[in-house]
Amino acid sequence: MEAFKALIVDRTQDGGHRCEVGLLDKERLPQGELLVRVAYSSLNYKDALAAAPNGGIVKAYPFVPGIDLAGTVVSSEDDRFREGDEIVATGYELGVSHFGGYGEYARIPADWAVPLPSGLTLKEAMIYGTAGFTAALSVQALRDNGVYPEGGPVLVTGATGGVGSVAVAILAKLGYEVTASTGKPEAKEELLQLGAHSVIDRNELTPASARSLDKQRWAGVVDCVGGKSLATVLAGVKYGGTVAASGLTGGTDLPTTVLPFILRGVRLIGIDSVFVPMPARRKTWELLATKYRPDKLRELSSEIPLDDIPAAMAVMLAGRSKGRIVVKL
Structure with missing residues (x-):
């Protein structure tokens, strides 16, 4: 995994803007105790703004958007997580100032990770996002x-x-x-x-x-x-x-x-979801896996591949999207 696929937002040499799928070297990933193989992400309005030329979200380029991710820990420098653990991460600086979930791999601080609750799959976690x-x-x-x-x-x-x-x-x-x-x-x-x-x-x-x-x-x-x-x-x-x-x-x-x-x-x-303290964050994810889980959870979403994100973002910014859009990495 020296190089992997990711949606990269960048400025061009002539001052333009590009948002396209390309290859990213592992060394370009930001600091964090957990290296995660991302299985799914999701599409949110903030993601669409982060990829837009004047969205006002991203301050430094190149950048990988995606404020949500669910995946499997590949390596951990934190005793709370082991290789093979399934985790969910949303909020904090993910996809805003820290490379996010629109890549096959992500490196994140362990403090941002929530163990995947029993009763939820990685995809279902991103149907929520x-x-x-x-x-x-x-x-x-x-x-x-x-x-x-x-x-x-x-x-x-x-x-x-x-x-x-x-x-x-x-x-x-x-x-x-x-x-x-x-x-x-x-x-x-x-x-x-x-x-x-x-x-x-x-x-x-x-x-x-x-x-x-x-x-x-x-x-x-x-x-x-x-x-x-x-x-x-x-x-x-x-x-x-x-x-x-x-x-x-x-x-x-x-x-x-x-x-x-x-x-x-x-x-x-x-209601702010970005900096919710971890005890409340974990409790809320447990509710989503149990008492709050809708009977038709999977009917809330549609699924797209990484390459289809730019088109889906355009639909979202135009106000025409509906429901949840899950991104399969």
Whole structure:
């Protein structure tokens, strides 16, 4: 394995940009205690930005993107892992400032690795990936704040995306009445099959004139959109309800008031999956392998080879991708 295949993002001598599969020498891998033979990765919006000419993610070139990976330890300089151990890694600096999962091999710090939970295959771990991990954190935030199925409907915004689709499936598995919001009407049947009780158009969440307080509709919300949509959602959350927010596809501004918080006791919980402490990280992966595992986990994804990543990234940046995309190395 002196040289192996990887998706390499680089600047050209004339100041241009390239993103293509090529060969990478093992010596070019960054420092880390674990050398991993990567079996699967996945495609996320951050990966597409990392490979784009002006995505604002990568600071030094050449670079290998991929914020997720699942594979087998080839060699270890850390007593916690041995050759042959199967591991999952997401978040931290992986695929951002540290070469990521879009290569047949990766070298990572041992502190970033989670032993593959019993009950999950390497592929299934990447069907989840960062998106599924974020969805699980969001669902757990609702439950930690008292949002249970008997409390009434829960809303998932951006429901056809990676986080949204997994959240719909997890919530349905746990017995919640799920309303899925999407801008893709053609995806209605797929969302119903994932377990959504009903599907609404995202335009319902961006009315021309928003109200500070609206009819109480949702016991809880997994919000993957942000912006004006999140402001509308907050106005419609039931007394004591919780919103778990992890997305910004609808913008970073939040044009709301304090009224939902001080008159209805609504909680807005921010969800970050990048630097989750290892005890909570391992607990969440165990939940994904057991209690949170959807009945139709494999139906959440499609699979592509390494060579197809650039085309899939273009579709994602255009807002046309659906569900989870697994990359087979």
